[in-house]
Amino acid sequence: MKVGVVGLGTMGAGIAQLCVEAGIDTVGREVTADLGAKGRDRIVHFLTRKVEKGQIESFDIDRLTVTTELAGLAECDVVVEAIVEELGPKRELFAELERICRPDTVLATNTSALSVTEIAAATSSPERVVGMHFFNPAPLMPLVEIVRAELTSDAAFDTAYALGETLGKHPIRCHDTPGFVVNRVLIPLLNDCVRVLDEARVGAEDLDAGMRHGAGWPMGPCELLDLVGIDVHVHASDALYDKLREPRMAAPPRLVAMANAGLLGRKSGRGFYTY
Ligand SMILES: NC(=O)c1ccc[n+]([C@@H]2O[C@H](COP(=O)([O-])OP(=O)(O)OC[C@H]3O[C@@H](n4cnc5c(N)ncnc54)[C@H](O)[C@@H]3O)[C@@H](O)[C@H]2O)c1
Incomplete structure (x- = not known):
């Protein structure tokens, strides 16, 4: 399995950390190499602390590739988007992801307040778009809301749910309504x-x-x-x-x-x- 994370800020770095911890090959995409390196450093810092505290035995940072190229996400099975909370940039990104990724790649958004359905509508394959709403800090908070948009397929929904479980989270199922469940x-x-x-x-x-x-x-x-x-x-x-x-x-x-x-x-x- 290979997971892409777009945006390695507060949430994206946390999500990518969870993937590395779960032993998943992970591609993190940032807008500049500098921001990518910062995200990677944060992940190494927190995983090293977990080793020092005896919470995990070891981690393999080679699982993580950081890139500025969207093309680096081409081979991913799931891509989780965690960029700025604005509809325009998210829609633009999803349209590009659709172009670059395999037709069966599940495209997930970590949006808190935007409509997953509106993000999905920027693609011509909205059935593969789903919400994966992690909570801050993602490595610590057990919940992930798996959000079904209007046209999300069962296959995409189930893949996102299973990924949530693989990352050690407690996923819950809900539909795309303002604030989802917890908020x-x-x-x-x-x-x-x-x-x-x-x-x-x-x-x-x-x-x-x-x-x-x-x-x-x-x-x-x-x-x-x-x-x-x-x-x-x-x-x-x-x-x-x-x-x-x-x-x-x-x-x-x-x-x-x-x-x-x-x-x-x-x-x-x-x-x-x-x-
Ligand atoms: N912070 C929270 O408490 C929280 C909780 C749940 C969900 N969210 C959601 O997660 C998303 C990210 O929030 P955050 O707090 O991590 O933001 P953040 O500002 O910390 O990180 C966003 C990162 O995305 C990068 N970015 C922007 N456009 C990009 C692009 N096209 N490709 C790659 N990288 C890009 C930025 O450089 C930045 O590093 C938002 O949708 C937000 O609503 C945030």
């Missing part, structure tokens, strides 16, 4: 939590303690938002609100103000908490 539930829920901060005049620490100790959440909503990134959450909320127009989906003004002020959570050193 559709979690985004409005986190927005509710933030609104409750003001409504109930409860502090972030108390709200987090409330949800941990009263609802069994492993992490409080404010801690979770700081981890995800306030800007990332606002962007995801906006995308969901654009599609569903339900007020609960819209980012609460408090979060928009935090994002505008650069209070992005852990990555900026300050969000609901200071790090």
Whole structure:
């Protein structure tokens, strides 16, 4: 089996790492050699740490080839796309992948907020396009949502599901609707939590303690938002609100103000908490 990963950023590098760990021949494609080398270095760094911690015995980095050429993906059985979250570039890429890859290559997108069906429609073989929505950080989060677009074939869907299992993930099956499953539930829920901060005049620490100790959440909503990134959450909320127009989906003004002020959570050193 050979898997291609397009884009070796946050998600793509994580997905390629999972492939290497599973002993799969992997081709990573980036736009520049420098970005490709950075992605490869990250993968080596995290796999080396896993060896040092005794979580894995060894890894074979020769399984990974990094290229800037799309043609390098020609022989892949599955290609997972993890480039920028914009419809235009994704549609352009899928049209090119269709041209370059074998007719039976399954083309998967890791999009969180775009329509898999709209991405598939950029090709003349939409039956082989499927969503594989990994969660961040991909090497650690067990879930992958396998998303069936309008015209996805059973064969492509089953191949994506099986790949998810091979990568050690827990795949779930769903259809191509805004937010798929987890974000559709979690985004409005986190927005509710933030609104409750003001409504109930409860502090972030108390709200987090409330949800941990009263609802069994492993992490409080404010801690979770700081981890995800306030800007990332606002962007995801906006995308969901654009599609569903339900007020609960819209980012609460408090979060928009935090994002505008650069209070992005852990990555900026300050969000609901200071790090
Ligand atoms: N970050 C998350 O929490 C998360 C979670 C789930 C899904 N996603 C989705 O995964 C995708 C990637 O997100 P990310 O956070 O890894 O972004 P990122 O910006 O970290 O990485 C994107 C990478 O793609 C590269 N790229 C852009 N166009 C390319 C092309 N045509 N060919 C090859 N490489 C190209 C960029 O150089 C960059 O390195 C997006 O669709 C995003 O919505 C992100």
